[in-house]
Amino acid sequence: MLLLPFQLLAVLFPGGDSEDVFQGPTSFHVIQISSFANSTWAHNLGSGWLDDLQIHGWDSDSGTAILLKPWSKGNISDEEFAELQEIFRVYFFGFTQEIQQRASEFQMEYPIEIQGIAGCELRSGGSIISFLRGALGGLNFLSSENDTCVPAPEGGSRAHHVCKLIMQYQGVMDTVKKLLFETCPRYLSGVLNAGKAELQRQVKPEAWLSSGPSPRPGRLLLVCHVSGFYPKPVWVRWMRGEQEQPGTRHSDLLPNADWTWYLRTTLDVAAGEAAGLSCRVKHSSLEGQDIILHWGHPISIGLIFLTIIVLSLILLLCLALWYMRHR
Numbered sequence: 342m343l344l345l346p347f348q349l350l351a352v353l354f355p356g357g358d359s360e361d362v363f364q365g366p367t368s369f370h371v372i373q374i375s376s377f378a379n380s381t382w383a384h385n386l387g388s389g390w391l392d393d394l395q396i397h398g399w400d401s402d403s404g405t406a407i408l409l410k411p412w413s414k415g416n417i418s419d420e421e422f423a424e425l426q427e428i429f430r431v432y433f434f435g436f437t438q439e440i441q442q443r444a445s446e447f448q449m450e451y452p453i454e455i456q457g458i459a460g461c462e463l464r465s466g467g468s469i470i471s472f473l474r475g476a477l478g479g480l481n482f483l484s485s486e487n488d489t490c491v492p493a494p495e496g497g498s499r500a501h502h503v504c505k506l507i508m509q510y511q512g513v514m515d516t517v518k519k520l521l522f523e524t525c526p527r528y529l530s531g532v533l534n535a536g537k538a539e540l541q542r543q544v545k546p547e548a549w550l551s552s553g554p555s556p557r558p559g560r561l562l563l564v565c566h567v568s569g570f571y572p573k574p575v576w577v578r579w580m581r582g583e584q585e586q587p588g589t590r591h592s593d594l595l596p597n598a599d600w601t602w603y604l605r606t607t608l609d610v611a612a613g614e615a616a617g618l619s620c621r622v623k624h625s626s627l628e629g630q631d632i633i634l635h636w637g638h639p640i641s642i643g644l645i646f647l648t649i650i651v652l653s654l655i656l657l658l659c660l661a662l663w664y665m666r667h668r
């Protein structure tokens with residue numbers, strides 16, 4: 342679980358009215374990945390994200406946050422930022438100790454893999470909701486709802502036990518509540534504003550065609566590559582004229598290093614039917630000027646042949662004239 346909120350379906354918007362859609366990310370979350378190889382070896386990874394754009398790292402040796410953007414602090418003051426950093430440092434330290442001490446009590450066997458995600462999200466009406474979820478060994482374990490710990494069904498009696506234990510630590514619960522329901526919404530509004538120029542920029546895609554490995558004899562795999570666009574929502578289809586081709590397949594949206602995206606869209610067709618197909622790309626940066634790439638070039642290939650024939654004829658004519666004059 343605990344994968345980032347992949348929103349491929351929402352992302353491949355059905356074309357048309359994208360005007361009133363807020364462009365750019367709408368949520369902030371931190372991710373924790375803790376690995377315990379044995380009773381003495383543990384490692385914590387921490388990171389901060391706006392949707393699927395990473396803006397913070399965590400240096401677990403020094404216990405400090407790494408700011409990946411000049412505006413990653415949002416409008417949080419240096420004092421508050423140092424305080425938050427201290428909270429996370431103490432948390433990672435205490436968490437590691439607690440797991441190592443209680444591993445046998447909770448019958449957890451090494452290696453132990455724990456993942457956590459917590460943050461808040463701006464909803465369309467302007468309200469902000471907060472969330473926290475934890476996983477053990479890749480399965481849902483617990484989540485927070487309002488200000489209580491809710492064990493996940495997959496977590497069994499162990500999750501009940503852990504939730505009960507956590508709820509006894511009133512101080513921890515109060516801190517978590519403050520971070521989720523007060524700090525996070527305030528920080529989210531501030532950082533979305535601080536990073537506005539970069540988060541709401543428009544970058545045009547580049548598109549090109551290639552053929553993939555032939556799926557079966559007599560078939561062609563047409564590949565339309567679309568790369569370098571931002572924000573994420575994009576619409577790509579294989580078309581015949583104005584007709585969408587139903588067999589269009591999309592890859593996952595893959596990130597480029599520069600915060601732009603890449604998408605690969607394929608169509609499996611009979612070799613004879615590829616001519617006349619085109620790949621069409623809609624994206625907010627194109628302002629309605631869709632990119633249309635045609636597969637094969639029946640007209641230009643015809644033109645090339647015609648040109649070659651005409652040139653050959655002219656050459657022959659010249660040769661004939663030269664021959665006649667010199668005879």
Ligand SMILES: *[C@@H]1O[C@H](CO)[C@@H](O)[C@H](O)[C@H]1NC(C)=O
Pocket residue numbers: 378379380381382
């Ligand atoms: C614990 O795990 C680490 C990392 O895999 C390994 O280097 C170390 O030797 C292990 N220690 C023990 C006591 O098994």
Ligand SMILES: *[C@@H]1O[C@H](CO)[C@@H](O)[C@H](O)[C@H]1NC(C)=O
Pocket residue numbers: 486487489491
């Ligand atoms: C959380 O609060 C909402 C709205 O106040 C309520 O509908 C929901 O049942 C609550 N959940 C829990 C687990 O208390």
Ligand SMILES: *[C@@H]1O[C@H](CO)[C@@H](O)[C@H](O)[C@H]1NC(C)=O
Pocket residue numbers: 416417418527528530531534
């Ligand atoms: C930061 O921005 C948010 C939202 O615009 C605001 O509520 C808050 O008071 C600002 N200042 C601080 C220090 O968080």
